[in-house]
Amino acid sequence: MQRRSSWNGLHGFRVRTGLDRNALPQYPRQTLMSTEPVIFVQSLHKSYDKLEAVKGIDFQVNAGEVFGLLGPNGAGKTSTVEILEGLRPRSSGEATVLGFDPDRQKQRLKDRIGVCLQATNLPAKIRVLEAMDLFASFYTRSLSSEQLLKRMQLWDKRAANYETLSGGQKQRLALALALVNDPQLLFLDEPTTGLDPQIRLEIHKLIEEMKSENRTVLLTTHYIEEAERLCDRVAIMDEGKIVAIGTPRELQQKSKSQSRIQIVSAQPLDSNSFPQWPDAVDSKLEDDGRTITVYSTRPARTLFEIMKWLDQKGIPLEDVHLKKPTLEDVFVELTGKQLRD
Protein backbone atom coordinates (compact mmCIF):
# COMPACT_ATOMS: atom_id res chain seq x y z
CA MET A 1 0.00 0.00 0.00
CA GLN A 2 1.32 3.41 -0.91
CA ARG A 3 2.14 5.79 1.88
CA ARG A 4 0.51 9.15 1.32
CA SER A 5 1.28 12.17 3.37
CA SER A 6 -1.33 14.70 4.28
CA TRP A 7 -1.01 18.20 5.57
CA ASN A 8 -3.06 21.17 6.59
CA GLY A 9 -3.63 23.63 3.79
CA LEU A 10 -2.71 27.25 4.17
CA HIS A 11 -6.24 28.29 4.90
CA GLY A 12 -6.99 25.77 7.57
CA PHE A 13 -8.65 22.99 5.60
CA ARG A 14 -7.04 19.63 5.38
CA VAL A 15 -5.67 18.69 2.00
CA ARG A 16 -4.59 15.28 0.90
CA THR A 17 -1.61 15.97 -1.28
CA GLY A 18 -0.77 12.39 -2.05
CA LEU A 19 2.98 13.00 -2.10
CA ASP A 20 3.93 9.53 -3.14
CA ARG A 21 7.38 8.89 -1.74
CA ASN A 22 7.27 5.10 -2.09
CA ALA A 23 7.26 5.45 -5.85
CA LEU A 24 10.56 7.35 -5.76
CA PRO A 25 13.85 5.63 -6.49
CA GLN A 26 15.67 4.88 -3.25
CA TYR A 27 18.92 6.55 -2.34
CA PRO A 28 21.95 4.33 -1.95
CA ARG A 29 22.23 2.82 1.53
CA GLN A 30 22.31 5.57 4.12
CA THR A 31 25.69 6.23 5.61
CA LEU A 32 23.96 7.86 8.56
CA MET A 33 22.78 5.79 11.51
CA SER A 34 19.39 6.83 12.85
CA THR A 35 20.89 7.83 16.19
CA GLU A 36 23.61 10.00 14.64
CA PRO A 37 23.05 13.74 14.40
CA VAL A 38 21.99 14.99 10.97
CA ILE A 39 24.50 17.83 11.28
CA PHE A 40 27.66 17.55 13.34
CA VAL A 41 30.03 20.49 13.68
CA GLN A 42 33.19 20.56 15.80
CA SER A 43 35.83 23.32 16.05
CA LEU A 44 34.70 24.75 12.75
CA HIS A 45 36.81 27.64 11.47
CA LYS A 46 36.44 29.75 8.37
CA SER A 47 38.81 32.53 7.36
CA TYR A 48 38.80 34.86 4.37
CA ASP A 49 42.34 36.15 4.04
CA LYS A 50 42.90 37.95 7.36
CA LEU A 51 39.23 37.94 8.41
CA GLU A 52 38.19 35.05 10.63
CA ALA A 53 34.45 34.73 10.04
CA VAL A 54 33.84 31.54 12.06
CA LYS A 55 35.98 30.98 15.15
CA GLY A 56 35.76 27.36 16.21
CA ILE A 57 32.10 26.58 16.74
CA ASP A 58 30.53 23.30 17.91
CA PHE A 59 26.93 22.18 17.57
CA GLN A 60 24.83 19.36 16.31
CA VAL A 61 21.34 19.07 14.89
CA ASN A 62 19.26 15.97 15.46
CA ALA A 63 16.82 14.32 13.08
CA GLY A 64 13.42 15.98 12.90
CA GLU A 65 14.62 19.10 14.69
CA VAL A 66 14.12 22.70 13.58
CA PHE A 67 17.37 24.39 14.53
CA GLY A 68 17.74 28.15 14.35
CA LEU A 69 20.89 30.19 13.85
CA LEU A 70 20.39 33.71 15.13
CA GLY A 71 22.82 36.54 14.86
CA PRO A 72 23.40 40.03 13.51
CA ASN A 73 24.93 40.60 10.09
CA GLY A 74 28.55 39.50 10.07
CA ALA A 75 28.06 37.03 12.93
CA GLY A 76 29.21 34.10 10.75
CA LYS A 77 25.79 32.48 10.15
CA THR A 78 25.96 32.53 6.36
CA SER A 79 29.53 31.23 6.28
CA THR A 80 28.55 28.39 8.61
CA VAL A 81 25.49 27.45 6.59
CA GLU A 82 27.31 27.68 3.26
CA ILE A 83 30.04 25.36 4.56
CA LEU A 84 27.37 22.86 5.59
CA GLU A 85 25.63 23.13 2.21
CA GLY A 86 28.88 22.30 0.41
CA LEU A 87 29.10 25.76 -1.16
CA ARG A 88 32.27 26.91 0.62
CA PRO A 89 35.29 24.98 1.95
CA ARG A 90 36.01 25.19 5.66
CA SER A 91 39.40 26.38 6.87
CA SER A 92 39.63 23.77 9.64
CA GLY A 93 37.52 21.67 11.97
CA GLU A 94 35.04 18.87 11.47
CA ALA A 95 31.67 18.95 9.74
CA THR A 96 29.40 16.16 8.59
CA VAL A 97 25.94 16.56 7.10
CA LEU A 98 23.75 13.48 6.63
CA GLY A 99 26.95 11.51 7.10
CA PHE A 100 28.70 13.29 4.21
CA ASP A 101 31.72 15.54 4.35
CA PRO A 102 30.50 18.79 2.72
CA ASP A 103 33.99 19.47 1.29
CA ARG A 104 34.74 16.09 -0.23
CA GLN A 105 31.26 14.74 -1.06
CA LYS A 106 29.48 17.91 -2.08
CA GLN A 107 27.65 16.56 -5.14
CA ARG A 108 26.23 13.61 -3.19
CA LEU A 109 25.31 15.92 -0.35
CA LYS A 110 23.60 18.45 -2.62
CA ASP A 111 21.55 15.62 -4.10
CA ARG A 112 20.12 14.91 -0.65
CA ILE A 113 19.45 18.34 0.83
CA GLY A 114 16.99 21.12 0.03
CA VAL A 115 18.13 24.72 0.10
CA CYS A 116 16.09 27.89 0.04
CA LEU A 117 18.48 30.79 -0.37
CA GLN A 118 17.89 34.44 0.20
CA ALA A 119 18.26 36.70 -2.85
CA THR A 120 18.13 34.22 -5.67
CA ASN A 121 16.28 34.46 -8.93
CA LEU A 122 15.01 32.43 -11.80
CA PRO A 123 14.90 33.50 -15.44
CA ALA A 124 12.13 36.08 -15.89
CA LYS A 125 10.31 34.17 -18.62
CA ILE A 126 10.45 30.70 -17.08
CA ARG A 127 7.03 29.34 -16.13
CA VAL A 128 6.35 27.95 -12.68
CA LEU A 129 5.83 24.35 -13.79
CA GLU A 130 8.85 24.52 -16.10
CA ALA A 131 11.03 25.65 -13.20
CA MET A 132 9.84 22.71 -11.11
CA ASP A 133 10.51 20.22 -13.90
CA LEU A 134 13.91 21.76 -14.61
CA PHE A 135 15.07 21.49 -11.01
CA ALA A 136 13.60 17.99 -10.71
CA SER A 137 15.91 16.94 -13.55
CA PHE A 138 18.98 17.90 -11.49
CA TYR A 139 18.38 15.26 -8.80
CA THR A 140 18.51 11.48 -8.77
CA ARG A 141 14.97 11.41 -7.42
CA SER A 142 12.16 13.92 -7.37
CA LEU A 143 8.61 14.40 -6.18
CA SER A 144 5.78 15.18 -8.57
CA SER A 145 5.84 18.84 -9.58
CA GLU A 146 2.05 18.91 -9.72
CA GLN A 147 1.69 17.65 -6.16
CA LEU A 148 4.24 20.09 -4.80
CA LEU A 149 2.67 23.06 -6.58
CA LYS A 150 -0.75 22.10 -5.30
CA ARG A 151 0.68 21.86 -1.83
CA MET A 152 2.21 25.33 -2.13
CA GLN A 153 -1.03 26.76 -3.55
CA LEU A 154 0.74 27.50 -6.82
CA TRP A 155 -0.96 25.05 -9.18
CA ASP A 156 -3.17 27.81 -10.58
CA LYS A 157 0.00 29.76 -11.36
CA ARG A 158 1.77 26.88 -13.11
CA ALA A 159 1.71 28.63 -16.50
CA ALA A 160 2.67 32.06 -15.14
CA ASN A 161 6.06 33.56 -15.92
CA TYR A 162 8.33 33.89 -12.89
CA GLU A 163 8.52 37.67 -13.37
CA THR A 164 4.75 38.00 -12.84
CA LEU A 165 4.68 36.29 -9.42
CA SER A 166 4.27 38.27 -6.20
CA GLY A 167 6.96 38.18 -3.50
CA GLY A 168 5.04 35.59 -1.49
CA GLN A 169 4.44 33.40 -4.54
CA LYS A 170 8.14 33.55 -5.43
CA GLN A 171 9.04 32.48 -1.91
CA ARG A 172 6.54 29.61 -1.99
CA LEU A 173 8.03 28.55 -5.31
CA ALA A 174 11.50 28.70 -3.72
CA LEU A 175 10.24 26.37 -0.98
CA ALA A 176 8.67 24.06 -3.57
CA LEU A 177 12.00 23.94 -5.42
CA ALA A 178 13.79 23.17 -2.15
CA LEU A 179 11.44 20.23 -1.63
CA VAL A 180 11.60 18.88 -5.18
CA ASN A 181 14.08 16.11 -4.27
CA ASP A 182 12.13 15.17 -1.14
CA PRO A 183 15.03 16.14 1.16
CA GLN A 184 15.26 15.01 4.76
CA LEU A 185 17.32 18.09 5.58
CA LEU A 186 16.37 21.63 4.59
CA PHE A 187 18.45 24.78 4.85
CA LEU A 188 16.24 27.86 4.94
CA ASP A 189 18.19 31.11 4.79
CA GLU A 190 16.07 34.02 5.97
CA PRO A 191 12.97 32.53 4.32
CA THR A 192 10.63 35.38 5.26
CA THR A 193 12.87 38.43 4.99
CA GLY A 194 11.17 41.24 3.11
CA LEU A 195 7.75 39.57 3.07
CA ASP A 196 4.64 41.15 4.54
CA PRO A 197 3.28 39.72 7.83
CA GLN A 198 0.43 37.75 6.23
CA ILE A 199 2.78 35.96 3.84
CA ARG A 200 5.27 35.44 6.63
CA LEU A 201 2.57 33.56 8.55
CA GLU A 202 1.86 31.40 5.52
CA ILE A 203 5.54 30.51 5.23
CA HIS A 204 5.65 29.73 8.97
CA LYS A 205 2.79 27.26 8.51
CA LEU A 206 4.63 25.61 5.65
CA ILE A 207 7.77 25.24 7.78
CA GLU A 208 5.68 23.75 10.58
CA GLU A 209 4.30 21.25 8.09
CA MET A 210 7.81 20.31 7.02
CA LYS A 211 8.61 19.71 10.67
CA SER A 212 5.51 17.56 11.07
CA GLU A 213 6.79 15.44 8.18
CA ASN A 214 9.87 14.77 10.33
CA ARG A 215 12.19 16.75 8.09
CA THR A 216 15.18 18.39 9.76
CA VAL A 217 15.39 22.13 9.20
CA LEU A 218 18.29 24.52 9.73
CA LEU A 219 16.86 28.02 9.74
CA THR A 220 18.67 31.32 9.80
CA THR A 221 16.58 34.32 10.62
CA HIS A 222 16.57 37.89 11.79
CA TYR A 223 13.07 37.58 13.23
CA ILE A 224 13.05 36.65 16.93
CA GLU A 225 9.38 35.70 16.91
CA GLU A 226 10.08 33.38 13.98
CA ALA A 227 12.79 31.58 15.95
CA GLU A 228 10.61 31.43 19.07
CA ARG A 229 7.69 30.03 17.14
CA LEU A 230 9.44 27.58 14.83
CA CYS A 231 12.70 26.43 16.39
CA ASP A 232 13.14 23.51 18.75
CA ARG A 233 16.63 24.79 19.53
CA VAL A 234 18.47 27.98 18.79
CA ALA A 235 22.15 28.92 18.60
CA ILE A 236 22.97 32.59 19.02
CA MET A 237 26.05 33.60 17.05
CA ASP A 238 28.10 36.72 17.46
CA GLU A 239 31.48 37.62 15.95
CA GLY A 240 32.06 34.10 14.66
CA LYS A 241 31.25 32.30 17.90
CA ILE A 242 28.20 30.61 19.38
CA VAL A 243 27.44 32.56 22.54
CA ALA A 244 24.42 30.52 23.64
CA ILE A 245 22.62 27.38 22.53
CA GLY A 246 19.45 25.66 23.75
CA THR A 247 15.70 25.67 23.43
CA PRO A 248 14.15 29.14 23.33
CA ARG A 249 12.70 28.43 26.78
CA GLU A 250 16.04 27.37 28.21
CA LEU A 251 17.68 30.50 26.88
CA GLN A 252 14.95 32.67 28.32
CA GLN A 253 15.32 30.98 31.70
CA LYS A 254 19.07 31.42 31.69
CA SER A 255 18.61 35.10 31.08
CA LYS A 256 19.43 37.53 33.80
CA SER A 257 16.59 39.67 32.55
CA GLN A 258 13.60 39.87 34.84
CA SER A 259 9.94 39.52 34.02
CA ARG A 260 7.99 42.74 34.01
CA ILE A 261 4.65 43.02 35.84
CA GLN A 262 2.37 45.97 35.15
CA ILE A 263 -0.70 46.64 37.25
CA VAL A 264 -3.16 49.40 36.35
CA SER A 265 -5.43 50.48 39.16
CA ALA A 266 -8.72 52.31 38.75
CA GLN A 267 -7.62 55.06 41.18
CA PRO A 268 -4.45 57.11 41.77
CA LEU A 269 -1.77 55.46 43.94
CA ASP A 270 0.93 56.69 46.31
CA SER A 271 4.33 55.14 45.63
CA ASN A 272 5.40 55.71 49.24
CA SER A 273 2.82 53.18 50.35
CA PHE A 274 4.32 50.34 48.27
CA PRO A 275 5.77 47.52 50.40
CA GLN A 276 8.85 45.49 49.40
CA TRP A 277 7.22 42.71 47.41
CA PRO A 278 9.00 39.34 47.52
CA ASP A 279 11.53 38.69 44.67
CA ALA A 280 10.88 42.14 43.23
CA VAL A 281 14.09 43.73 41.97
CA ASP A 282 12.63 47.11 41.26
CA SER A 283 9.27 48.82 41.34
CA LYS A 284 8.00 52.23 40.27
CA LEU A 285 4.84 54.23 39.75
CA GLU A 286 4.41 55.44 36.22
CA ASP A 287 3.67 59.07 35.34
CA ASP A 288 -0.06 58.43 34.99
CA GLY A 289 -0.10 57.79 38.77
CA ARG A 290 -2.17 54.60 38.33
CA THR A 291 0.28 52.12 36.79
CA ILE A 292 2.76 50.16 38.91
CA THR A 293 5.69 48.49 37.12
CA VAL A 294 7.53 45.79 39.01
CA TYR A 295 10.55 43.74 37.82
CA SER A 296 10.78 40.29 39.38
CA THR A 297 12.93 37.20 39.22
CA ARG A 298 9.91 35.05 40.25
CA PRO A 299 6.96 36.81 38.68
CA ALA A 300 4.22 34.39 39.76
CA ARG A 301 5.01 34.83 43.44
CA THR A 302 5.47 38.59 43.16
CA LEU A 303 2.22 38.97 41.23
CA PHE A 304 0.35 36.95 43.85
CA GLU A 305 1.67 39.21 46.61
CA ILE A 306 0.79 42.37 44.70
CA MET A 307 -2.75 41.14 44.14
CA LYS A 308 -3.06 40.30 47.86
CA TRP A 309 -1.83 43.79 48.76
CA LEU A 310 -4.30 45.46 46.37
CA ASP A 311 -7.13 43.38 47.82
CA GLN A 312 -6.21 44.29 51.39
CA LYS A 313 -6.08 47.96 50.48
CA GLY A 314 -9.39 47.76 48.62
CA ILE A 315 -7.83 49.21 45.47
CA PRO A 316 -9.93 48.36 42.40
CA LEU A 317 -7.95 46.72 39.58
CA GLU A 318 -8.28 47.75 35.93
CA ASP A 319 -5.58 45.77 34.06
CA VAL A 320 -2.67 43.35 34.60
CA HIS A 321 0.27 42.55 32.26
CA LEU A 322 3.05 40.04 32.72
CA LYS A 323 5.90 40.04 30.22
CA LYS A 324 8.62 37.41 30.37
CA PRO A 325 12.05 38.10 28.87
CA THR A 326 11.96 37.37 25.14
CA LEU A 327 14.65 35.75 23.06
CA GLU A 328 15.42 39.25 21.88
CA ASP A 329 16.14 40.32 25.49
CA VAL A 330 18.44 37.30 25.80
CA PHE A 331 20.09 38.17 22.51
CA VAL A 332 20.73 41.77 23.52
CA GLU A 333 21.98 40.65 26.91
CA LEU A 334 24.47 38.20 25.38
CA THR A 335 25.72 40.22 22.45
CA GLY A 336 25.09 43.80 23.46
CA LYS A 337 23.62 44.29 19.99
CA GLN A 338 20.23 44.44 18.37
CA LEU A 339 19.59 41.54 16.00
CA ARG A 340 19.48 43.86 13.01
CA ASP A 341 22.77 45.63 13.81
Added chain:
Amino acid sequence: MKPYLALIKIDLKLALRLRTVIFFNYLFPMIFFFTFGTVFHAKQNLDGITQVITMSLALGVLGSGLFGAGIRALQERELNILRRYKVTPITPGPLLVASMVTGWIVFMPYIGVLLALSHYYYNMPWPQHMAALLVFISLGLIAFRAIGLVIASVANTMQEGTILVQLLYFPMLFLSGATFPAEFFPLSLQVISKFVPATYYVKGIKDIIKSNQGFNFSYAGVLVLTTVIGFIVGMKLFRWEKEEKIKGSAKLWVAAVLAPFLMMGIWESFHIKNKVQPAPRMEKSSAAFGDNRPRL
Protein backbone atom coordinates in the same frame (compact mmCIF):
# COMPACT_ATOMS: atom_id res chain seq x y z
CA MET B 1 21.92 13.17 -19.45
CA LYS B 2 18.65 14.29 -17.84
CA PRO B 3 19.91 17.74 -16.78
CA TYR B 4 21.53 18.32 -20.19
CA LEU B 5 18.27 17.70 -22.03
CA ALA B 6 16.19 19.66 -19.50
CA LEU B 7 18.52 22.67 -19.71
CA ILE B 8 18.61 22.60 -23.52
CA LYS B 9 14.81 22.40 -23.62
CA ILE B 10 14.31 25.28 -21.21
CA ASP B 11 17.05 27.42 -22.78
CA LEU B 12 15.35 27.01 -26.15
CA LYS B 13 11.96 27.96 -24.77
CA LEU B 14 13.42 31.00 -23.01
CA ALA B 15 15.32 32.07 -26.12
CA LEU B 16 12.17 31.97 -28.23
CA ARG B 17 10.24 33.97 -25.62
CA LEU B 18 12.75 36.82 -25.64
CA ARG B 19 12.12 39.43 -28.30
CA THR B 20 15.74 40.58 -28.11
CA VAL B 21 16.90 37.09 -29.10
CA ILE B 22 14.63 37.08 -32.14
CA PHE B 23 15.67 40.62 -33.05
CA PHE B 24 19.43 40.16 -32.74
CA ASN B 25 19.47 36.66 -34.23
CA TYR B 26 17.18 37.22 -37.18
CA LEU B 27 16.01 40.76 -37.85
CA PHE B 28 19.16 42.75 -37.08
CA PRO B 29 21.49 40.77 -39.43
CA MET B 30 18.71 40.82 -42.05
CA ILE B 31 18.78 44.62 -42.09
CA PHE B 32 22.49 44.45 -42.95
CA PHE B 33 21.85 41.67 -45.45
CA PHE B 34 19.49 43.75 -47.55
CA THR B 35 21.34 47.04 -47.05
CA PHE B 36 24.69 45.64 -48.13
CA GLY B 37 22.99 43.55 -50.81
CA THR B 38 21.91 46.83 -52.38
CA VAL B 39 25.31 48.51 -51.82
CA PHE B 40 27.21 45.59 -53.38
CA HIS B 41 24.69 45.12 -56.23
CA ALA B 42 24.42 41.56 -55.06
CA LYS B 43 21.82 40.67 -57.67
CA GLN B 44 24.31 41.28 -60.43
CA ASN B 45 27.40 39.36 -59.31
CA LEU B 46 28.54 36.41 -57.28
CA ASP B 47 31.32 38.34 -55.51
CA GLY B 48 28.78 40.77 -54.17
CA ILE B 49 26.34 38.20 -52.80
CA THR B 50 29.23 36.11 -51.41
CA GLN B 51 30.43 39.15 -49.52
CA VAL B 52 26.93 39.93 -48.27
CA ILE B 53 26.08 36.41 -47.09
CA THR B 54 29.49 36.01 -45.45
CA MET B 55 29.04 39.30 -43.63
CA SER B 56 25.55 38.30 -42.48
CA LEU B 57 26.82 34.95 -41.23
CA ALA B 58 29.74 36.63 -39.42
CA LEU B 59 27.39 39.16 -37.82
CA GLY B 60 25.11 36.36 -36.69
CA VAL B 61 27.87 34.13 -35.33
CA LEU B 62 29.73 36.93 -33.55
CA GLY B 63 26.47 38.23 -32.09
CA SER B 64 25.38 34.78 -30.98
CA GLY B 65 28.78 33.95 -29.51
CA LEU B 66 29.84 37.13 -27.79
CA PHE B 67 26.48 38.66 -26.88
CA GLY B 68 24.18 35.62 -26.89
CA ALA B 69 26.44 33.29 -24.93
CA GLY B 70 28.82 35.69 -23.16
CA ILE B 71 26.61 38.54 -22.04
CA ARG B 72 23.70 36.23 -21.23
CA ALA B 73 25.88 34.09 -18.97
CA LEU B 74 27.02 37.26 -17.21
CA GLN B 75 23.41 38.40 -16.80
CA GLU B 76 22.46 35.08 -15.23
CA ARG B 77 25.28 35.46 -12.73
CA GLU B 78 24.47 39.12 -12.00
CA LEU B 79 20.78 38.31 -11.44
CA ASN B 80 21.63 35.51 -8.97
CA ILE B 81 20.13 32.86 -11.25
CA LEU B 82 23.32 30.79 -11.23
CA ARG B 83 23.41 31.11 -7.44
CA ARG B 84 20.15 29.16 -7.32
CA TYR B 85 21.62 26.42 -9.52
CA LYS B 86 24.71 26.29 -7.30
CA VAL B 87 22.86 24.61 -4.44
CA THR B 88 21.72 21.75 -6.68
CA PRO B 89 23.95 18.82 -7.70
CA ILE B 90 24.60 20.05 -11.25
CA THR B 91 28.07 21.07 -12.40
CA PRO B 92 28.94 23.85 -14.90
CA GLY B 93 29.18 21.22 -17.69
CA PRO B 94 25.45 20.91 -18.47
CA LEU B 95 25.03 24.70 -18.35
CA LEU B 96 27.87 25.31 -20.83
CA VAL B 97 26.81 22.50 -23.16
CA ALA B 98 23.19 23.67 -23.08
CA SER B 99 24.29 27.20 -23.98
CA MET B 100 26.25 25.95 -26.98
CA VAL B 101 23.58 23.55 -28.24
CA THR B 102 20.79 26.09 -27.79
CA GLY B 103 22.76 28.72 -29.69
CA TRP B 104 23.30 26.26 -32.51
CA ILE B 105 19.63 25.24 -32.73
CA VAL B 106 18.46 28.87 -32.71
CA PHE B 107 21.00 29.79 -35.41
CA MET B 108 20.27 26.98 -37.88
CA PRO B 109 16.99 28.40 -39.26
CA TYR B 110 18.77 31.72 -39.83
CA ILE B 111 21.27 30.00 -42.14
CA GLY B 112 18.40 28.44 -44.07
CA VAL B 113 16.68 31.81 -44.45
CA LEU B 114 19.91 33.49 -45.59
CA LEU B 115 20.72 30.83 -48.17
CA ALA B 116 17.16 30.81 -49.49
CA LEU B 117 17.09 34.62 -49.81
CA SER B 118 20.51 34.60 -51.46
CA HIS B 119 19.36 32.00 -53.95
CA TYR B 120 15.85 33.16 -54.74
CA TYR B 121 16.23 36.91 -54.32
CA TYR B 122 19.89 37.52 -55.23
CA ASN B 123 20.21 34.62 -57.71
CA MET B 124 23.14 33.01 -55.94
CA PRO B 125 23.63 29.40 -57.03
CA TRP B 126 23.21 26.83 -54.26
CA PRO B 127 26.65 26.04 -52.76
CA GLN B 128 28.04 22.79 -54.18
CA HIS B 129 29.31 21.74 -50.77
CA MET B 130 26.20 22.46 -48.72
CA ALA B 131 26.97 19.91 -46.00
CA ALA B 132 30.52 21.27 -45.64
CA LEU B 133 29.13 24.79 -45.40
CA LEU B 134 26.66 23.87 -42.66
CA VAL B 135 29.28 21.96 -40.68
CA PHE B 136 31.79 24.80 -41.01
CA ILE B 137 29.26 27.43 -39.90
CA SER B 138 28.29 25.21 -36.97
CA LEU B 139 31.91 24.82 -35.89
CA GLY B 140 32.35 28.59 -36.10
CA LEU B 141 29.23 29.21 -34.06
CA ILE B 142 30.25 26.80 -31.31
CA ALA B 143 33.81 28.21 -31.24
CA PHE B 144 32.63 31.81 -30.87
CA ARG B 145 30.10 30.81 -28.21
CA ALA B 146 33.00 29.17 -26.34
CA ILE B 147 34.91 32.47 -26.57
CA GLY B 148 31.80 34.26 -25.25
CA LEU B 149 31.56 31.88 -22.29
CA VAL B 150 35.23 32.43 -21.44
CA ILE B 151 34.64 36.19 -21.47
CA ALA B 152 31.73 35.66 -19.07
CA SER B 153 34.01 33.60 -16.86
CA VAL B 154 36.80 36.16 -16.61
CA ALA B 155 34.66 39.31 -16.34
CA ASN B 156 33.75 40.28 -12.79
CA THR B 157 30.96 42.63 -13.74
CA MET B 158 28.61 43.28 -16.63
CA GLN B 159 30.56 46.46 -17.38
CA GLU B 160 33.83 44.55 -17.67
CA GLY B 161 32.18 41.90 -19.81
CA THR B 162 30.66 44.45 -22.16
CA ILE B 163 34.05 46.14 -22.63
CA LEU B 164 35.76 42.82 -23.38
CA VAL B 165 33.02 41.85 -25.84
CA GLN B 166 33.22 45.18 -27.65
CA LEU B 167 37.02 44.93 -27.78
CA LEU B 168 36.68 41.66 -29.67
CA TYR B 169 33.45 42.22 -31.60
CA PHE B 170 34.28 45.30 -33.65
CA PRO B 171 37.86 44.38 -34.66
CA MET B 172 36.63 40.93 -35.64
CA LEU B 173 33.79 42.41 -37.67
CA PHE B 174 35.86 44.98 -39.54
CA LEU B 175 39.32 43.37 -39.77
CA SER B 176 38.24 39.86 -40.72
CA GLY B 177 37.04 40.80 -44.18
CA ALA B 178 33.45 40.18 -43.13
CA THR B 179 32.16 43.67 -43.83
CA PHE B 180 34.80 44.89 -46.27
CA PRO B 181 36.78 42.45 -48.45
CA ALA B 182 40.25 41.91 -46.96
CA GLU B 183 41.84 42.11 -50.42
CA PHE B 184 41.27 45.86 -50.31
CA PHE B 185 43.04 46.36 -46.98
CA PRO B 186 46.46 48.06 -46.97
CA LEU B 187 49.34 45.63 -46.41
CA SER B 188 49.64 46.35 -42.70
CA LEU B 189 45.95 45.64 -42.12
CA GLN B 190 46.20 42.47 -44.20
CA VAL B 191 48.90 41.23 -41.80
CA ILE B 192 46.81 42.18 -38.76
CA SER B 193 43.81 40.50 -40.32
CA LYS B 194 45.64 37.16 -40.19
CA PHE B 195 45.60 37.33 -36.38
CA VAL B 196 41.90 38.10 -36.13
CA PRO B 197 39.91 34.96 -35.18
CA ALA B 198 36.90 35.75 -37.37
CA THR B 199 39.17 35.96 -40.45
CA TYR B 200 39.40 32.17 -40.69
CA TYR B 201 35.69 31.77 -40.27
CA VAL B 202 35.07 34.33 -43.04
CA LYS B 203 37.68 32.80 -45.35
CA GLY B 204 36.40 29.29 -44.77
CA ILE B 205 32.86 30.31 -45.74
CA LYS B 206 34.01 32.24 -48.79
CA ASP B 207 36.09 29.27 -49.93
CA ILE B 208 33.05 26.99 -49.76
CA ILE B 209 30.49 29.36 -51.32
CA LYS B 210 32.54 31.17 -53.89
CA SER B 211 35.45 28.96 -54.79
CA ASN B 212 33.70 25.63 -54.27
CA GLN B 213 36.81 24.45 -52.48
CA GLY B 214 34.94 22.41 -49.91
CA PHE B 215 35.89 22.04 -46.31
CA ASN B 216 39.08 23.77 -45.14
CA PHE B 217 40.37 21.36 -42.52
CA SER B 218 43.01 23.75 -41.18
CA TYR B 219 40.47 26.44 -40.44
CA ALA B 220 37.98 23.89 -39.08
CA GLY B 221 40.72 22.46 -36.85
CA VAL B 222 41.40 25.89 -35.39
CA LEU B 223 37.71 26.35 -34.63
CA VAL B 224 37.51 22.94 -32.96
CA LEU B 225 40.64 23.62 -30.92
CA THR B 226 39.19 26.96 -29.81
CA THR B 227 35.99 25.21 -28.73
CA VAL B 228 37.89 22.63 -26.70
CA ILE B 229 40.11 25.22 -25.00
CA GLY B 230 37.12 27.51 -24.43
CA PHE B 231 35.11 24.71 -22.84
CA ILE B 232 37.95 23.66 -20.54
CA VAL B 233 38.72 27.25 -19.50
CA GLY B 234 35.00 27.97 -19.11
CA MET B 235 34.62 24.96 -16.79
CA LYS B 236 37.74 25.85 -14.82
CA LEU B 237 36.86 29.50 -14.27
CA PHE B 238 33.08 29.09 -13.97
CA ARG B 239 31.63 31.20 -11.18
CA TRP B 240 28.12 30.87 -9.80
CA GLU B 241 27.93 34.09 -7.84
CA LYS B 242 28.68 37.72 -8.61
CA GLU B 243 30.42 38.02 -5.24
CA GLU B 244 33.06 35.49 -6.33
CA LYS B 245 35.59 37.81 -7.92
CA ILE B 246 38.42 36.69 -10.13
CA LYS B 247 41.88 38.26 -10.32
CA GLY B 248 42.60 40.70 -13.12
CA SER B 249 45.35 38.43 -14.42
CA ALA B 250 42.72 35.76 -15.14
CA LYS B 251 41.66 37.85 -18.13
CA LEU B 252 44.73 36.45 -19.85
CA TRP B 253 42.73 33.24 -20.26
CA VAL B 254 40.98 35.04 -23.11
CA ALA B 255 44.37 35.03 -24.83
CA ALA B 256 44.57 31.26 -24.24
CA VAL B 257 41.28 30.67 -25.99
CA LEU B 258 42.39 32.90 -28.87
CA ALA B 259 45.80 31.19 -29.08
CA PRO B 260 44.86 28.81 -31.93
CA PHE B 261 44.03 31.80 -34.11
CA LEU B 262 47.28 33.55 -33.17
CA MET B 263 49.22 30.41 -34.12
CA MET B 264 47.31 30.21 -37.37
CA GLY B 265 48.17 33.86 -38.06
CA ILE B 266 51.87 33.20 -37.49
CA TRP B 267 51.72 30.11 -39.70
CA GLU B 268 49.98 31.96 -42.53
CA SER B 269 52.30 34.94 -42.28
CA PHE B 270 55.53 32.99 -42.50
CA HIS B 271 54.78 29.75 -44.32
CA ILE B 272 52.24 30.49 -46.96
CA LYS B 273 53.56 32.39 -49.93
CA ASN B 274 51.84 35.21 -51.71
CA LYS B 275 49.22 35.60 -49.04
CA VAL B 276 49.66 39.28 -48.47
CA GLN B 277 49.02 41.18 -51.65
CA PRO B 278 48.97 44.89 -52.26
CA ALA B 279 45.42 46.15 -52.38
CA PRO B 280 44.04 46.10 -55.92
CA ARG B 281 43.24 49.41 -57.51
CA MET B 282 39.64 50.37 -57.19
CA GLU B 283 38.85 50.17 -60.89
CA LYS B 284 40.00 46.52 -60.87
CA SER B 285 38.08 45.80 -57.75
CA SER B 286 34.80 47.17 -58.89
CA ALA B 287 33.44 43.65 -59.12
CA ALA B 288 33.14 43.54 -55.39
CA PHE B 289 30.92 46.57 -55.52
CA GLY B 290 28.79 45.31 -58.36
CA ASP B 291 29.91 45.91 -61.92
CA ASN B 292 27.92 44.42 -64.72
CA ARG B 293 30.06 41.35 -65.01
CA PRO B 294 28.08 38.33 -66.18
CA ARG B 295 26.74 36.30 -63.28
CA LEU B 296 28.50 33.05 -62.55
